[in-house]
Amino acid sequence: MIKGILSNLILVMAVTLFSSYTVLAKDTSPIQVKLQHPAGTLRMGDTPKFTGAVTNSGQQTLRRLIVYLSLVSLEPGNERPVDLEDWSAQKALGIDSLSPGQVNTHDWGMRLIQAGKYGVALTVIDPTEKKPIVSDLVPFDVKRKPTLSASRIFPVAIGEPVTLLMLFGVILIAQRRGRL
Amino acid sequence: MSSLSVLIKKECTEDILSSRSIYFFLFASGLMSIFAVLLITNRELSLLDNAQAVYKMSTIVLALASLVAILQGSDGFAGERDRETLEILFLSPLSRKGLAFAKLGRVLFSWLVLFALSIPYLSAVGSTGQNLWPSIFILFTTGTLLVLALGGISLTVSARTATLKSALFISVIVFLILGSPAVLGASLRQTGIGKIIDMVDPFMDALNTIDSVVIDSQGFDFQLLRLGIMALYALMVLWLLNVTSRRIRL
DSSP: OHHHHHHHHHHHHHHHHHHHHHHHHHHHOSEEEEEEOOSSOEETTOOOEEEEEEEEOSSSOEEEEEEEEEEEEOOTTOOEEOOTTTTTOOOEEEEEEEOTTOEEEEEEEOOOOSOEEEEEEEEEEOTTOSSOEEOOOEEEEEEOOOOOOHHHHHHHHHHHHHHHHHHHHHHHHHHHTTOO | OOHHHHHHHHHHHHHHHSHHHHHHHHHHHHHHHHHHHHHHHSHHHHTSOHHHHHHHHHHHHHHHHHHHHHHHHHIIIIIHHHTTOHHHHHTSSSOHHHHHHHHHHHHHHHHHHHHHHHHHHHHHHHTTSSOHHHHHHHHHHHHHHHHHHHHHHHHHHHHHOSSHHHHHHHHHHHHHHHHHHHHSOTTGGGSHHHHHHHHHOHHHHHHHHHHHHHTSOOOGGGGHHHHHHHHHHHHHHHHHHHHHHTTOOO
16 A cells, blocks of 8 residues: 555656646747637638747747647547648748747648548747747637539539430431431 | 521531531530549549639630630631532632631531530539529620630631641640630739730630639629620631631632
């Protein structure tokens, strides 16, 4: 029992230490990154823009920052990273220099390909720092949108050429028999 | 029945019954079918609005209409010359001007058949969206003006060239010049020169008018300038055909 209490105590201490280290790392970083959800309901086919803001809250100019977007599917049972290429999204941005107090704002556009629950986050990498800085995850829902209907298109796409083929076949046969 | 209407009827019947036309209409229908199926099976295309799908389908119809105008226009006199049937045609009681306009009537008839074939496709992709009927009307208007202009210029070239090959070559070059701004991106066409090219090119006028009516829901009064330019081209070409047709030689 004492062994169990001790191991739990060690675990709590380790978690506390790790958390305080993380807070410390966050607090000491001069970079702040925020990502904003676009207004309104999002539907398939929309091209919303998520506004990202990278702020230098330190005292020194930051150079050659790399900012990139990450998109994940949060659909229960289908949690996975999403390839931004399919969503026609801009993947990364380079910031040459960011002076103290300066804010770099950029609109990250993407085309919403599939309905479902998603999350998007912005990561900033400072080449002089060991840890990347990640924004809060911005969750969003993409609603299904009725667009083109297969049940309307297939009958025409198959029916018209077949009808024409039959009609022209009859004409050609009639021509060969000398009736036209 | 006048000689002109007899000849137009003969040309139109030939148009429907000739195996060349049959294959062309089958090809046109097949192409529209392939595109329609792509619209629902391709992930990116399946997200298009109905109006955007109608616009893209209309673009294909206009390209096919231009193709039919060029092929039939070039064949008008140069083809008859190649087949050595032009002399027989000249023996008909019709004037040479009448012959030229009967040939143009055939080109217009082919366009009407193509337009009729495209309506089920436009309806299938656009019936649940906006502006379907205005888009069918504007496709008919712009297509007719474009076919008149391209068919007329091809017939004029055909009247003056010795062989079908030369007539086709010149007409295809004219079509490529007119169609080339379409391959430029929208941003390039927003520059000063790009805007001028967009305005004076009848093919681009047709595309932009359809875009404006179908996607941007702009009224017909907004289209008057572009339609006017296209009508001006059609009238100029008709005048040119009228002048050239008097001097057609064997």
